[in-house]
Amino acid sequence: QVQLVESGGGLVQAGDSLRLSCAASGYTFSNYAMGWFRQRPGTEREFVAAISRSGISTTYADSVKGRFTVSRDNAKNTGYLQMNSLKPEDTAVYYCSSGRSYSYQKKSQYDYWGQGTQVTVSS
Numbered sequence: 001q002v003q004l005v006e007s008g009g010g011l012v013q014a015g016d017s018l019r020l021s022c023a024a025s026g027y028t029f030s031n032y033a034m035g036w037f038r039q040r041p042g043t044e045r046e047f048v049a050a051i052s053r054s055g056i057s058t059t060y061a062d063s064v065k066g067r068f069t070v071s072r073d074n075a076k077n078t079g080y081l082q083m084n085s086l087k088p089e090d091t092a093v094y095y096c097s098s099g100r101s102y103s104y105q106k107k108s109q110y111d112y113w114g115q116g117t118q119v120t121v122s123s
Helices: none
Strands: 003-007 010-013 018-025 033-039 046-051 058-060 068-073 078-083 092-099 110-113 117-122
Touching: 003 092, 018 033, 018 092, 018 117, 033 068, 033 078, 046 068, 046 078, 058 068, 078 092
Parallel strands: 010 117
Antiparallel strands: 003 018, 018 078, 033 046, 033 092, 046 058, 068 078, 092 110, 092 117
16 A cells, blocks of 8 residues: 655754655655655644655745755656754644645645654744
C-alpha cells in the first residue's frame, strides 16, 4: 500500500539546521510532485515547500524562502527538506505529501500523506 514515512525531526536551538527525509513506497514516486506542510499547535496545516516530479522546479512559502531547500532523489524514492537558520516559529509537525503538481499549495490537492515528524526549535 502507499506509504510515506518522514524522519529527521527533533529538538534544536534557534539558528541550527535539520534535514527531514520522506521515504515513499507503494506507488511510482517519480510520477508525483512532492510537497511539505507543517502544522503548529492550534493552527491549520500550512504549505511549506514543493518540488516537481523531476526535481527541477520548486516553490516555497514566503516564511521559509531562503532558509529551507526542498529536494528529491527519485532513484531512492525519497524526498528531503533541508531547514537552515531555524526559528522558534518553525516549531511544528512536518508532513510530506505527494500530489499532481508542485504548484499546489492546498492540502486538499495532495493525494498521499505521511504521519508527520515533530520539529521543535528552542530560543
